[in-house]
Amino acid sequence: DTEVTQTPKHLVMGMTNKKSLKCEQHMGHRAMYWYKQKAKKPPELMFVYSYEKLSINESVPSRFSPECPNSSLLNLHLHALQPEDSALYLCASSQPERNYGYTFGSGTRLTVV
Amino acid sequence: GENVEQHPSTLSVQEGDSAVIKCTYSDSASNYFPWYKQELGKRPQLIIDIRSNVGEKKDQRIAVTLNKTAKHFSLHITETQPEDSAVYFCAAKGYSTLTFGKGTMLLVSP
Numbered sequence: 001d002t003e004v005t006q007t008p009k010h011l012v013m014g015m016t017n018k019k020s021l022k023c024e025q026h027m028g029h030r031a032m033y034w035y036k037q038k039a040k041k042p043p044e045l046m047f048v049y050s051y052e053k054l055s056i057n058e059s060v061p062s063r064f065s066p067e068c069p070n071s072s073l074l075n076l077h078l079h080a081l082q083p084e085d086s087a088l089y090l091c092a093s094s095q096p097e098r099n100y101g102y103t104f105g106s107g108t109r110l111t112v113v
Numbered sequence: 114g115e116n117v118e119q120h121p122s123t124l125s126v127q128e129g130d131s132a133v134i135k136c137t138y139s140d141s142a143s144n145y146f147p148w149y150k151q152e153l154g155k156r157p158q159l160i161i162d163i164r165s166n167v168g169e170k171k172d173q174r175i176a177v178t179l180n181k182t183a184k185h186f187s188l189h190i191t192e193t194q195p196e197d198s199a200v201y202f203c204a205a206k207g208y209s210t211l212t213f214g215k216g217t218m219l220l221v222s223p
Contacts, residue, residue, distance in 0.1 A: 033210070042202055042213035043157065056210065090156065101147045102211055104156040 002027060004105035006091050012111045015081060021108045023074040023091030029103070031096040032074040034066060037088045037107075049074060050096045081112045115140040117205050119214025126193050127222055134217045136203035137185045143207035146179060146186045151216075152199045160201075161188070193221045 004025045013019050023032065031050045035043035048056035049068040057066075063085075065077040074091055088109055092102040116139040126132050138146075144165035149157035163170045163177045163186065170177050174193075179186040190197055198221045203214040 040200070040216070040218070042216055045210055048210055101145070101159050101162050101206075104149075104158070106156045109154075 002103070004091055004093055004103050006089075006105035006108055008108055009106065010109045010111075012113060013078065013081065014113055015083075017081075018077070018079045020078065021076040021089055021091075021110075023076075023093075023105055024072055025093040025103070025105075026072055027093065027103065028071075029093035029095055030071060031094050032068060033092040033094075033102065034064075034074070034076050035090040035092060035104075037090055043090055043104075047076075078110075081110075083112050086110055086112045114209065115143060115205055115207060115212040117203060117212050117214040119203050119217060121217060122215065123218045123220070125220045125222065128193060128195060130193055130221075132188075132190045132193050132197070132219055132221075134188045134201055134203065134219070135185060136187070136205075136214050137183075138205040138212075139184065140205070140207050141181075141184065143205040145206040146177070147204050147206075147211070148177060148188050149202045149204065149213075150199045151202065157202060190219075193219075195221050195223050197221050 007022045034046040037043045046060045047066040052068045067075040088107045090107045091105040094100045094102045119136045147162035150160045151157045174191045176189040200216045202216045204211045
């Protein structure tokens with residue numbers, strides 16, 4: 001299996017809702033990442049988990065809460081989002097060592113109404 | 114931290130022409146340089162990468178060159194086809210995470 005699987009593919013949520021994005025990989029990668037991508041912009045790093053521990057939090061608002069239950073799974077819990085949080089949310093995985101590339105999931109297209 | 118500059122931001126070519134996208138990076142510790150292609154509404158997909166111990170790498174119509182002294186690397190696409198139309202991102206990775214350039218929108222006209 002050489003893929004990163006993300007669910008759901010599309011999500012529309014109200015500003016008072018609580019929802020979760022899920023990401024799964026079975027490539028044995030020990031680093032997993034959440035990125036946010038706005039249209040025509042590069043992916044913007046949000047969180048990094050390395051060996052199931054949160055290693056980087058790029059000053060992301062607390063309405064985004066990551067979770068890494070095990071080495072294959074990564075969740076992003078969403079609560080009280082704003083319309084400007086609407087974006088494509090990408091999960092990626094890699095080996096934590098220096099010169100390995102990332103494999104991206106197909107993303108969740110999130111719309112906050 | 115690392116800073117990656119990418120040029121041009123848009124590039125229009127005729128089918129069959131070559132296309133070149135250039136990137137510079139700031140952190141001399143960076144040693145891995147991937148290129149991603151992202152079609153509209155889809156995920157970034159790795160198309161080619163190069164490590165710092167290599168100066169050039171080629172895969173069919175795509176090649177990447179790296180000049181570590183000058184801290185720049187380039188993507189070369191020959192015999193472009195309409196299906197090459199997409200946004201291309203360069204990136205650099207050293208001790209920390211991947212840092213992306215701002216992207217180049219490539220449009221190949223038939």
